[in-house]
Amino acid sequence: MANLSLQTLLFIVLGVLGRVACLKEVSDRQCNCYLTNDTSKNYFTTHDFFDFRALSQYAKVSSPIADPYDSSDADETSNYFLDDHWTNAWGIQRWNNSDTVDSGDVPVLLVNSPNNIYIENNEDEDASSETFLTMRTLRYKDYQSAAEFESISKAYHFLSVRMYARTIGAPGAVTAMFTYRDDGDSTKLTSVQESDLEIRTMDPKDKVQYTNQPSYNAAGYDIPQSTRNATTPVQADWTQWSVHRMDWSPKNTTWYIDGRQVASIAFQVPRDPSQVIFNAWSDGGEWSGNMTIGSEAYLQIQWIEIVYNSTGDAKTTDKRNEDTALSLSNAKRDGEGCQNICSIDDTPTTGTPVLLQGAASKISDHILGLGVAYVWLPLLLATFLI
Structure with a gap:
């Protein structure tokens, strides 16, 4: 390898780049299945993309509401959150934690409000978007005003979900993206099924909690x-x-930041169909910390993307072994049902899939080609330069 000629190196480079460049951008109507990158072999049947980067017609930072009851009853902050594209997928929450405050489990009343979810102009220097979605949590003397939206579907059954996002603001808040299964009694530990990505603003800025x-x-x-x-x-x-990504499969939950794996947990992986939830909150407790009165924190999101399988029945509980469950939930993987296999990872345009060349029998060649591009190419270049 040390004697690799420039001609040979250029041949390999051009061959790899040509292979990557030949991937064709397509619409979701042209995709039967989706295959994620990395080492996962999981196939998914559905792709959703929610883009908040060019919504200037809806941009307006809503004024905070000091009264907890008025905050809970507030209207949505713009017509964007009343449009079918949003309401068919997500539900903005208004619940509060008064029961846990009354029982003494946490010290601060938390109230979720539609007023804390809004579209905001991106005023960053060299901004990468016109706008983004903001989720705000702020501390008043008598309560914590928070933000949460949940997927309408409770039937996600294995997925890869990503958000291009950042968290900013005062210590004592939590921002999160997670799956959640509600079996009707969340007080029983045995009924909990949940995979979390949580950012605590009291933690060092290079630390994220995955559970x-x-x-x-x-x-x-x-x-x-x-x-x-x-x-x-x-x-x-x-x-x-950064792109924060969570892959939930039958055998493990794996998390990535900007394409790099940062954690993977095989212990007590969720088994059953679940929701997807995003929130920004605090309750003054040990986990979240206690925000200073008058302080605020924000989860800001430019886009959300999901590829997933679903049961089609929100009440379905799959009691079979994990390999059988996966093969059934990916019924399109083989045969005519999966002739067009797409990727959301190898596309030059975020949110638009590309068609992987060939049917399922050609996927190994595609992965090999991309593996050369993403892994061996830098090594080849480094070796040659040395």
């Missing part, structure tokens, strides 16, 4: 194998715009 819940047992002791406190890649602390 397959529950993270503690009935006796109140922590379960170390359920959680990871991971370090972000260099130049990707949580105050910077």
Whole structure:
């Protein structure tokens, strides 16, 4: 390899780049299945993309509402959140935690408000978008005003979900993207099924918490194998715009930042169909911390993208073994149902899939080609230069 000629190196480089460049951008109507990159072999049947980057007609920072009841009853901040594209997929929450405050479990009343979810102009220097979606949480003397939206569907059954986002603001808040299964009694630890990405603003800016819940047992002791406190890649602390990705499969939940794996947990992986939830909150408790009165924190999102399988039935609980569940949920993987296999990772245009060349029998060639491009190419160049 040290004697690799320039001609040979250029031949390899051009061959790889040509292979990547030949991938054709297509619409979702032309895709039967989706295959994610990295080492995952999971196939998905559906792709959704929510783009908040060019919504200047809806941009307006809503004024905070000091009264908790008025905050809960507030209207949506713009018509964007009344459009079918949003309401068919997401539900903005208005619930509060008064029960846990009354029981003494947490010290601060949390109230979710539609007023804390809005489209905002991007005023960054060298801004990468016109606008973004903001989720705000702020502390008043008597309560914490928070923000949460949940997927309408409760039938996601394995997925890869990504957000291009950042978290900014005062210590004592939590911003999160997670899957959640509600079996009707969330007070029972045995009923909890949840995979979390959580950013705590009291933590160092290069630390993110990843967990397959529950993270503690009935006796109140922590379960170390359920959680990871991971370090972000260099130049990707949580105050910077980064692609945060979570892949939920039958065998593990794996998290990435800007394409780099930062954590993977095989312990107590969620089994059953679930929701996808985003929030920004605090309750003054030990986990979130206690925000200073008058302070604010924000989860700001430019886009959300999901490829997933679903049961088609929100009440379905799959009791079969994980390999059988995966093969059934990916029924399109083989045969005519999956002739067109697409990727959302190898596209030059975020949100637009590309068609992987060939049917399923050609996928290994595609992965090999991309592997050369993304892994071996830098090594070849480094070797030649040395």
